[in-house]
Amino acid sequence: MSDIQAIEGGCLCGSIRYRASSMPLRGVICHCAMCRRHSGAPALSFVHFAREEFRWLGDEPARYRSSEFAERGFCRNCGSTVSMHEEVLADRVQIAVGSLDEPNRITIDDHVWTSEQIDWFDIADDLPRFSRSSDAVASKA
Numbered sequence: 001m002s003d004i005q006a007i008e009g010g011c012l013c014g015s016i017r018y019r020a021s022s023m024p025l026r027g028v029i030c031h032c033a034m035c036r037r038h039s040g041a042p043a044l045s046f047v048h049f050a051r052e053e054f055r056w057l058g059d060e061p062a063r064y065r066s067s068e069f070a071e072r073g074f075c076r077n078c079g080s081t082v083s084m085h086e087e088v089l090a091d092r093v094q095i096a097v098g099s100l101d102e103p104n105r106i107t108i109d110d111h112v113w114t115s116e117q118i119d120w121f122d123i124a125d126d127l128p129r130f131s132r133s134s135d136a137v138a139s140k141a
């Protein structure tokens, strides 16, 4: 089987770069208030890469522990939101979709934490919506 073209991305200043050698396991748009604070955006979307298919090329993100369940990764130079790391999903790296070089190559599976969604922010798609965590993963954050 031929390899897919690697998926790459990084932060705004370029000091953090990464490469994944396989397509994401999952894509999600999270409407929770912590993602909103962390990113400054109305919602934050992530793709999950298998840990063994993913590597950091430049600097690794600095991490902020945002809850007992998770740490959030950001660039200590430019402040970009880059990643999330959850103990319960330790076999994965969750990467902020906005940091991908080619975000059109990935797909989103569902919306989570719509119970905290901003009233005026709505995305017109037919994907499943979960008021809290998705049934698809054990994520608590």
Ligand SMILES: [Zn+2]
Residues within 6 Å of the ligand: 011, 012, 013, 014, 015, 016, 075, 076, 077, 078, 079, 080
């Ligand atoms: Zn940066």
Ligand SMILES: [Zn+2]
Residues within 6 Å of the ligand: 030, 031, 032, 033, 034, 035, 036, 044, 113, 141
């Ligand atoms: Zn969230």
